[in-house]
Amino acid sequence: MGEPSGADLARRALEVLDHNRRGEWTCPADGIYPNQWLWDSCFIAIGLARHDPQRAAGELRALFRGQWANGMLPHMIFAAGSHDAGSARIWRSRSFPEAPRDVETSCITQPPLPAVAAEHIANAMAEADRRPFLEEIVPEIVRYHEWLYRARDLGQRGLVTLIHPWECGLDTTPPWMTELGRMREPRWMRAVMRWHLAHVVRFLRRDTRYVPACERPSEDDGLRMLVLAHRARRYGFDLRRMPPADSVLVEDLAFNAILVAANRSLVRIAAGAGIPIGEHLQRCCARSAAALDELWDESKGEYFSRNATTGAPLGGSTVATFLPLWAASSTTARTARLVARLSEPGWWPRFPVPSVPTDAPEFDAERYWKGPTWVNTNWMIIEGLAHHGEQELADELRRRTLALVAASGFSEYFSPTTGHGDGAGEFSWTAALVLDLATRAPRSPE
Ligand code: 9WN
Numbered sequence: 304m305g306e307p308s309g310a311d312l313a314r315r316a317l318e319v320l321d322h323n324r325r326g327e328w329t330c331p332a333d334g335i336y337p338n339q340w341l342w343d344s345c346f347i348a349i350g351l352a353r354h355d356p357q358r359a360a361g362e363l364r365a366l367f368r369g370q371w372a373n374g375m376l377p378h379m380i381f382a383a384g385s386h387d388a389g390s391a392r393i394w395r396s397r398s399f400p401e402a403p404r405d406v407e408t409s410c411i412t413q414p415p416l417p418a419v420a421a422e423h424i425a426n427a428m429a430e431a432d433r434r435p436f437l438e439e440i441v442p443e444i445v446r447y448h449e450w451l452y453r454a455r456d457l458g459q460r461g462l463v464t465l466i467h468p469w470e471c472g473l474d475t476t477p478p479w480m481t482e483l484g485r486m487r488e489p490r491w492m493r494a495v496m497r498w499h500l501a502h503v504v505r506f507l508r509r510d511t512r513y514v515p516a517c518e519r520p521s522e523d524d525g526l527r528m529l530v531l532a533h534r535a536r537r538y539g540f541d542l543r544r545m546p547p548a549d550s551v552l553v554e555d556l557a558f559n560a561i562l563v564a565a566n567r568s569l570v571r572i573a574a575g576a577g578i579p580i581g582e583h584l585q586r587c588c589a590r591s592a593a594a595l596d597e598l599w600d601e602s603k604g605e606y607f608s609r610n611a612t613t614g615a616p617l618g619g620s621t622v623a624t625f626l627p628l629w630a631a632s633s634t635t636a637r638t639a640r641l642v643a644r645l646s647e648p649g650w651w652p653r654f655p656v657p658s659v660p661t662d663a664p665e666f667d668a669e670r671y672w673k674g675p676t677w678v679n680t681n682w683m684i685i686e687g688l689a690h691h692g693e694q695e696l697a698d699e700l701r702r703r704t705l706a707l708v709a710a711s712g713f714s715e716y717f718s719p720t721t722g723h724g725d726g727a728g729e730f731s732w733t734a735a736l737v738l739d740l741a742t743r744a745p746r747s748p749e
Contacts, residue, residue: 309741312709316741317354319713319734320347325382328365332715332727335513338390339380341366342472343732345416346679350735352420352427353742359424360436363417367443369408372401374450378413378469380406390509393532399539410540411532414472414561415451418444418569423739425572437576444569445580451562452587455542461587461594462554463562464611466535466542468528471555471608473658473672473680475520477665478608478617482551483527492530496523518669518725552611556598557623560606561683563592563630595627604640619665620649621672622658622680628687642693645684654707655700656684657719668718669725675716678704682736701740708737 323329330336331343344366351359369380381391383406394409396402402410421440425433455463465471468479488496510519520528531551538544545552566588573580598606600616605624607616624641631638644650649660659666659674667673681704688697707722708714713733714724 308709309705312705312741313354313738316350316713316734316738319729320351320731320738322729323731327361328380329362329731330382331732332730335510335727337385338382339365339369341376341378341413342416342679345420346682346732347735348420349423350732350738352423353739356424356427356429356432359420359427360432360440363420363424363440366417367440368406369403370443370447371399371403371408371450373454374446375401375410375454376412376415376417376447376450377408378411379409381408393529393536395536409469411467411470411535412451413470414558415447415565416561417447418565418572419561422568422572425575434576437572438578441569441573441576441578441580445573445584448562448566448569448587449584452584456587457542459587459590461590461592462559462597462609462611463591464542465553465555465558466540466545466550467531468551469532471553471558473557473621473623474528475524475670476557476621476623476672477619477659477663478621479551479553479555480524480527481619482553482610482617483524483531486527486531486551487549488527489530492526495526514726518671520671547612553617554598554609554611555623556606556608556621557626559591559595559598560623560626560630563588563595563627564683564686566591567630567632592630592632595630598627599637604644620660620663622656622677622684625656625684625687626680629683629690630687631691634691638691642688642691642696645696652719654717654719654722655703656681658716661719668720669723671716671726674719675725676707676719677716678708678733678736682740685740705737705740708733713737 320329323333328339328344329347330338331340344362348359348362351362369377391407396408396410399410402408421444425437428436451463468474471479534549569580570588598609600607605620606627607618609616628638628641649662650656652661654676657674657676658672665673669675681700685697685700707717711717711722711724713729715726715730717724
């Protein structure tokens, strides 16, 4: 595969982002994803920063329209007049006094990337614009990180607990789905499963109107995720009130690795702008960086998420194992072992890096987070490799990612074995991160 023309790819990426633009913010994809999502907007802002830092700043600002009075940043902000009303009904955010009055949001969060996006935007901005931007955005990000530690790290152990797989961003990743399979199911759901009626649910689904069912969550997984969201609602989506027996509580690897990388960005941008982030948050940041190591399994040579109640690791290899490369502050035997794993055949098929290794029993080449290659996880792995001075491998993955998108289009995800584009077409974060990867000169480590 040769190097695709960066300028041409960047131009096409911008067309996708313009097509999905909804005023100040950008939806992930026309049709299937009409609303604003948290980590999508951060990836979008990172890409836009290369082209138009002011528009990127607007994208991030629009995300904070949804911030709750307690600091929580919701994973979705519903577009006014959205046809996705069913989804808004799950949450009914306005019934919570802390939720904003002028927009409807979900009541859970998503990987905490705003600090990373803010750093990319600030670095791209003209000197005169940088300070006012940071003075506005840093306090909001601080409030969000404080909420994460206050509301989701009840034991002050340094690891944030997630209450729903939608929070981890890798929604149907096998470890979470196995955990959901153990959940006590309502009687009606057992009946649906027993009588194989799940296919009936397909007629009620919105997503399969846009994307073939074989590329989306299975009916069983989809149902369980809905049941869990309704159950969490009973407890006000409040971890303090959620009984472990009726909940699925996970110290999620991807989320916590991203949090550590984001904390580092937050400390840097706050220091650069002379904004104190407070001793308490600084202590939380240090604790998180150390606690991430607890998720490492020395015998397997991989990181795993953990059941927050029992402490048991959630087995099954996933791409999340590589995200601590981005989080780790120094290169160790462990990081070297992770880098070496990337060359294993299951992790390095023709179109790397798959969300589940191709030789794992759960691998499903075209189904969502159960196998496909995603550009956002590749981007974070590229950042991680560069961070540890693994420039050659970072550049190789960058080149392969660009070539894949040049050949298959700006799809939501791709088969790691055939390179076929799956899920939504014209997907915003694929476009934005391609814009970033195509525009950057192969990078030197931080
Ligand atoms: C539920 C928007 C979002 C991404 C997630 C991805 C998918 C939503 C869905 O789409 O999740 O939040 O409807 O399946 O898993 O990472 O943010 O692109």
